[in-house]
Amino acid sequence: MRPQAPVRGRVASTVATVAAVTRLTPRMTRVRLVDDSLAGLAAVPGQTLKIYVPDLVGELPVSRDYTVRDYALDDDSARPSLDMDFVLHGEGPAADWARRVRPGETLEFVGPSGRYRPDPQADWHLFAGDETALPAIQAYVAMLPANACALVYVEVADIGEEQPIPGGVRPAVYWLHRDGRAPGTTTLLDDALHAVALPPGQGRIWLAGHTPTVRRIRAHLLNERAVDRRTLYVKGFWDRQPR
Numbered sequence: 001m002r003p004q005a006p007v008r009g010r011v012a013s014t015v016a017t018v019a020a021v022t023r024l025t026p027r028m029t030r031v032r033l034v035d036d037s038l039a040g041l042a043a044v045p046g047q048t049l050k051i052y053v054p055d056l057v058g059e060l061p062v063s064r065d066y067t068v069r070d071y072a073l074d075d076d077s078a079r080p081s082l083d084m085d086f087v088l089h090g091e092g093p094a095a096d097w098a099r100r101v102r103p104g105e106t107l108e109f110v111g112p113s114g115r116y117r118p119d120p121q122a123d124w125h126l127f128a129g130d131e132t133a134l135p136a137i138q139a140y141v142a143m144l145p146a147n148a149c150a151l152v153y154v155e156v157a158d159i160g161e162e163q164p165i166p167g168g169v170r171p172a173v174y175w176l177h178r179d180g181r182a183p184g185t186t187t188l189l190d191d192a193l194h195a196v197a198l199p200p201g202q203g204r205i206w207l208a209g210h211t212p213t214v215r216r217i218r219a220h221l222l223n224e225r226a227v228d229r230r231t232l233y234v235k236g237f238w239d240r241q242p243r
């Protein structure tokens with residue numbers, strides 16, 4: 001029942017030029033690639049790219065996963081463009097790269113990959129995650145038909161990190177603020193999803209972000225709420241690493 005589409009990008013890597021870097025919020029920056037090399041990608045917003053960025057210590061580049069926030073073949077420059085939104089979470093090769101990168105530099109990546117699409121037949125949709133999941137949530141909500149019933153829960157640092165959820169549909173959006181607490185240390189999403197009254201009918205739940213948090217919520221939904229596992233998509237996006 002999980003929506004599938006036969007989409008997988010080419011395996012060879014793509015190198016594209018950074019055209020713009022835009023700070024969306026204090027902790028989120030958008031990198032726009034514009035390049036003829038993007039023309040054949042057939043990327044769909046919400047898919048994943050494996051990007052290669054300089055390591056902070058070693059000499060070889062390291063790979064990190066990021067979401068295609070937008071992809072257009074016909075933007076103003078008449079060249080294909082692709083947007084990715086980076087959480088500036090602290091020290092990490094990808095966050096550092098996004099903080100430092102300037103227009104004119106290049107980025108190498110592999111992909112896109114990922115087959116998830118919101119099911120237009122579902123009676124309702126629930127999207128939940130932290131700020132790393134926000135680009136995918138924005139992309140998926142924008143795909144919903146205007147009459148869709150959608151609930152959105154996003155954990156962010158504070159009110160300054162809230163962003164518009166675009167699209168024709170008007171979801172019920174709940175922003176959960178950490179207000180000074182570190183990412184991956186709260187039960188804000190757990191508490192919200194324990195309390196949510198799931199609408200009647202056959203719904204779809206998409207959940208991503210801090211890996212232990214989404215695993216806990218997955219267990220709750222399956223074991224205590226008897227959610228049908230075929231209607232649930234859960235992906236861990238990151239975890240805290242010991243220093």
Ligand SMILES: Cc1cc2nc3c(=O)[nH]c(=O)nc-3n(C[C@H](O)[C@H](O)[C@H](O)COP(=O)(O)OP(=O)(O)OC[C@H]3O[C@@H](n4cnc5c(N)ncnc54)[C@H](O)[C@@H]3O)c2cc1C
Binds near residue numbers: 135
């Ligand atoms: C399919 C997929 C799609 C993703 N899409 C996006 C996206 O669109 N935008 C986005 O910002 N992220 C996204 N992520 C998450 C991103 O890949 C991770 O946050 C990644 O670890 C960041 O790499 P880094 O090099 O900056 O830090 P790393 O080298 O991986 O980690 C360095 C340190 O930072 C910590 N850390 C990593 N991420 C975070 C965080 N978000 N908050 C707090 N501490 C953190 C780690 O625990 C570690 O201690 C996605 C992940 C997946 C799997």
